[in-house]
Amino acid sequence: MAAFSPALPLAVGLSGGADSTALLLACAQKWPGQVQAIHVHHGLQAAADDFEQHCRALCRRLQVPLTVQRIDARHASGESPEDAARRARYKAFEAVALASNAQNAIHSIALAQHADDQVETLLLALSRGAGVAGLAAMPADWERGGVRWHRPLLRVAGVQVRDWLRAQGQDWVEDPTNTDERFTRNRIRAQLLPALDAAFPAFRDTFARSASHAAQAAELLDELAQQDLALTGSPPEIRLLQGLSRARQANVLRHWLRVAHATTPSAAQLGELLDQLAACTTRGHRIHIKVGRGFVVRSGPRLDWYNPEVLV
Template sequence: MADSATPRTGDCVAVAFSGGLDSTALLHATVRAAAGGQRVIALHVHHGLQSQADDWALHCERVARELGAGFACARLDGVPARGDSVEAWAREGRHLALRDMAVAAGADLLLLAHHRRDQAETFLLQALRGAGVAGLAGMPRMQWRDGVCWARPWLDRPRDLIRAYAEHQGLGWIEDPSNADARYARNRLRQTLWPAFPAAESGLAQAARWAQQAVALATEVAAEDLARLVTRERLDLAALGRLSPARASNALRAWLSGHTAAPASLVERLLSEWRRGATLSWPAPGGALHAYRDGLFWEAAGGGSPAPSVLDLSRPGRYDQPGWRGAWIVEAASPGIAVRRLQRLTQRARAGGEQFQRAPAAVPRSLKKACQEAGLPPWRRGGPLLFDDEAGLLAVAGLGMDARAFAEKDEPQLALRWQEDSALLQSEGEGGVAA
């Protein structure tokens, strides 16, 4: 039953071990297949949801030792919040616990005993929820997450074959009574679908494989489109609108996936509500999306402006400002500001009425006008301002240095620029030396 296609990346292989039929068979087969001094460790998650959970943990440890595998167990803390799905809570906690135990054991390969019927059930449940092609693709055979390869070597194997293997080897396993609880959707499927349609398992699993191919193709197409649509952190909405509706939706979802878990309704709103020249914003999980000058930008959620602070920027270097989600970069360059003026600076938010002069011959403008001229989007105008002891404006995050603060040519001077924590290349006009 071992699968040679499963990667062997280190000297330790972890197996998610519930003690049930499938994981017991997988642990047995993995121990038998281990070679070259490769260690096998069984990882058990104690969910604390069943009265027999303590006994199950003891059973799993005993079986693992008898088979010659190591053993680790983690107990989930807390209970599902009122109204939360018990299945979702247990799944999320289980994944975190398995990952932590695998890393602690030095295993970068974690085997899971999901089989063809599990995949078929996942496909059907996702279809009933109205999932898109990514949801219909079900569980991947192999996936790297957080430095661990999660692999399902038996994803194409029928469960009857696994049971036959376990019985032939004389293995014993736990029968979880919750598997018969009809309150859970997957259990209802097992009680009604398979008896009525015994041949459906193969067809549904095959449909999931087709969906996986469709996802792979959509990913390739999105990568090609985004290579033309994305400049720095900006998505070109005008160019996106020239794609076919399906292709535009595919590219937009791919771009959003790098920033937020955007629901399908948000993708539809973006595509239907944006018009050329419009300045719009949409809330999204973890932040907001902004359409500005025919580009789409992502803004991560953040708190209010920090309290005023005093800085010494009289030496070259990087001065991180975590509260402002950025850093001042101080460099030897000209034009710059006299070093003597940089020894004691006040950093604060806009108070209103400030003016900025972008070049020696330019006219001072309000910060709003200066930001508009520099093409700085509205949501990126909340960065800090720097003043010296005489309350003179020296620099503005996103605009650069105020030309009125430039030092004389023969005076020791340093240049200031602002860099965002995002590490993304800055949009046009941001962070540069005023000219």
């Protein structure tokens, strides 16, 4: 936190849990009158009203303005409940930032994920066989929608956050779902982190370095993909794709599908697509491969992607 120097005014995402309570308290102490809080009421559990009341009481005591955003964070069939809630939460934060007036415009938003959360994210990515973009885990700083986002606690262990709060005499609320081991992240927290702490006491720092290396590699791959997409076109021309190595084909196709069509192929889908590209040596060769909710197809000399649900 000592090196954290955001553009002010600053908004803090406040759930009422230990981590966000500590972040808001520290920021309010450091920048009095320049900090506000945003609480997202998910409506997913009975305790949600208690979280809101705790946040209101805390912000009154700290004399920090509070905005409460009520959202519908229910997930669609086949969608991860955690992913759905996270996306809805970010949309709510962005809505508050966009609605802030020029006199009190929000320039930065701080979120309270800490070092243990980063390790959990990295282990989840490993368990799913993620590439370097997934292994980069959570960035400490980034920009989106004209707002700078920060995670100033990413190098701070969860136990340190709680110890600091106790020293401040500050209470917090506990989310009952955090101990539900039906969720993979909670199993990692309850079972793997204590074992890692016993075997490799410095694992938070070393895992953070690995995530940082992966983030640099992902950035380089993204730069290469942009160059290759400029070369092959968007949608990409098959003949020009075939002039690239298989690894560069995979990289540029992932980039094209993500940027142009907001979809990500599985490893199996991408492998099949690369095989079909290699075999595509005649005008009559057909390509029609399921990717995400749509299909990558051959359209004359180029590849294309379409979603049949949108076409109906």
